[in-house]
Amino acid sequence: MSFLSNYFTGQRVAPPRIPTDTIIPLHSRDDTHQNRNVSVEFTMCFDAVLDERKLVAALWRLLEKPGWRKLGARLRLNTSNDKLEYHIPAQYSKERPPVNFTHGIFDSKLKDHPLGCQIPTANERNDSVQVFGVLESQCGVISAKGNTSVLDDWLFSDEAQLGLHVASFKDATLVTLTWLHTLLDAMGRQTLLRAWTAVLEGRDEDVPEFWGYDFDPLMRLGASLDEDNQGAEGMSAGTTQVQEKAQSQIWMVMSNFKTWLPSLLDPRTTLAYLYSRFFRPTTTQNGRMLYMPPAYMARLRTEAMHDLESLDASQITYNTSTSSAPKPFLSDGDIFSAWLIRHLVSSDTSLLNSPPARPIIILNVLGMRDVLSTSSSKYEVLIPKGKAYVANCTGGIVSAFSVQQFVGMPLGHVAARIRKDLVEQANREAVEASQRASRNGQQNLTPPSDPQMGPAAYVFSNWAKATLFDTDFSAAVVSDDGDEGGLTSRPTRGKPVYISVNGHDRRVDGWGKSSGGIGMCVGKDARGGYWLGAITPAKEFAEEFEKTVLSDF
Template sequence: MFGKSPPARVPTDTVIPVHFFDDTPLWRAFILYSMFVFDDLLDPQKLRDSLEALAQRQGWRKLGARIRRNTKGELEYHIPAQFTNERRALAYSHVPHDMDAADHPVASRLPKPCTRPATVGDPDEFRSLFRREGGPTKLDDYLNTDVPQLGLHIVSFNDKTLVCLYWPHTLMDAMGKRALLDAWTLMLEGRPGDIQSSHGAEDVDPHFDPLAGLGKNPTESHKLTGQRMSLFGLAQYGVTIGDLLSAAAGSHDGTEAIQDDPFLSEGDVLCAWWTRLAISHLPRDSHRTVVLNNAYSLRAPLAADLLPTGSVYVSNAIGFLNVLLPACEIFNKPLSHIASSIRHAIKDLGTRAQVEAFAGMWRESQGRLPPFFGDRSMHMITFSNWSKARLFETDFSAAVVTPKDREDRERGRKPGTPSYIQNNQFGLVLPNGFPIIGKDVQGNYWLSGYMNKGHWAKIEEQLAKA
């Protein structure tokens, strides 16, 4: 059971303020669970010991920090002077099953790839697998207990291992998780000397925040300033401000040219294709504004100064790129037009100066909310593409107990790499929010999202025609 008030402060803890762009109501509102399914028997003790050892290294000790509020209501990290059996660096749980996953009533339904686009399952149906009993679902579950902010939950079957990480979004984003997985793998392989400290690690220099100056001196206005929504407009649109504050080229048909685009990425085309599916419940002649709200990592645009190339940053460095189009244009223009609009937004709004302008609006906003763009009748779709995090390349082969070499080679998968990954969240659920998990070794893209059930039925109908 979780307590109802914070435990007493431990005098020997090191107290460090949480960075501005980590301590926002948006990130406070999410508790994230990430489940990796391995078609191998992995050694749970090796996984635990290596991750716990990482959390005790300088440059990584905030993983084991306890989260508290100060007298101003701001978040801060309380890092134990030493981690002990009573105050561990990692929350850990393990559930073994002496059976194959196919014989388990829930694990037997874990999604598998199809030969064509399809909906293959509801990730929330697997809560009994990825969340330990009594696992955290809101920030207060961390604030009112003496638990580390990073948790590891492992479920073992005779033929599969489910490795589940969970944390509050205030800790890190998807690219931060990638850095964590890389460091964990090195520790698992017995190569601790190759592990980098996180840039701006709180336990190395408590007074250094790499993004402390971001947005304080913008040199130009944001290009969508005129379409920014006020808090009143957001409330009328239906965004739950109270919750926030409390917590194709291949489809080109030759009718128009793609101008000034050196390329369209797979992500551009995937988002364009899914956008059309996600609004399939709207009339094809609708002039309603559709806003594509794309979350993206700021590491690349900040690589020249604040987040140097080659460094790892285990925190949040996220911006949002927005494309505003009428629904009828999305339906009636070729898919390449939508993908091209996304690519133009990346080029136009992803510059260093525009990142600075966006961060400036975020800093001066009421309640530390990121800026939103559009109008009161808009239909907003949020994408978060994690393909660059290469999650399906996670390599835990050093923890494999009995490799199934022949079978895995036939499937083109290295032992100790995941066959399926899903992300779940508790707390705030953004309507029409779609994380793109990434591409597996067989070339399949995995995407999930939150929509009204009736809308999913419409999407399944469209996929059947594909």
């Protein structure tokens, strides 16, 4: 009767529990409001024909390994505590596979397909930045119709967490992975791709041990130091000074927005806020992909390093790892994140016309795995080096400016501020202190009464360290005559020439055309150029952003 009732009322019902499934609760940093609402579609474009059977077989074998089996789990909601759970089949089968695999075959070359031809292709002879639109219509080739995309699709079906769709053209292959953000972050994606490649190449012994199968390694992150009867007062003097400096810096530009401070100091809340504002079903029309060739990046670096000559030495980070005299240091990420956010700010006329004291907040996403792999007298290792931690493990580095400060700063000065904030906020004690404040502080983000006068918040996520363009599926390459191992002369053989990452958030927040934006670096390709992305809150902002980028240099 319950089945008939649900059939006629249209209510969806979760599949019955399988007694032989292993049930594991999700980690605390995976089961969050933000992660429940955001799904990810990750597409790699290869300029070669790949054998889809080898790809799915290798991924299947990987997900049958101890620990790795968790990635093939089904998502369920425990209604008694409103917590998500993993239900892991005792055995994977055709009826309950570890990955949802679909395959599309197109009888044409990629460039001859009406949708495939719209996938961005970098012009190697162009030394300027190239800008491409991000089109929703590309979903017709990069994903299967009816794929899982929102939490309910997983909860009310017996689909695996990971979706794999392979689109085969006569001269190219698109490989798309889909998942709910509860599963993993960018560095978790890198770990998955490397392990998948190892199995594809027959190097099963190189698959690292899975860490955190049935326990939460980050449960103690940010916990009080009660063993020594220490709370926040037990922090070292250096850490306390760093925290006070970071907070005073934000207070300086946010004196009129005190209700925002506790939430902005919490990276998880800030990220949730930004996701809810910019990842919506319509955001793809407001997105742009950019290709920054090596020559252009070299010019940016020259400009940024020259700018440091006019900056006080106390605001510069120096490279002291060499035996020679210390030299000013800026990473590529510092430079292109400063550059991209400058263009996002420049495209927002309402922000530029704001009162000079209006805050601009930049949050650089911090991958915490390296930080948490070190120990000290106070803190133990949470994620051992060499282990595979496939989950969410990110924090944030906050840089605060006023509108007046930001628009008057040269590129190198902004990049130097980002670098200095990273050094001060990304060590183990500072991360622990920040996460401790997050545990004890306010978690709700209260918007200002006038959103147009609130902080302009920008988030930048740099995936270059994940080396996604180094993903090597050469072992699955098939030549035109059907023999394996062709096309050996091309440096891109078996490696993606373009990567698309789309986030989908079904929430509607009603914030309208407020200021801010999201920037990202997808990575460095085989030619040495960077692929960058930008998302704005309104279509006209995206159009103006494109104009400012193309007018640079």
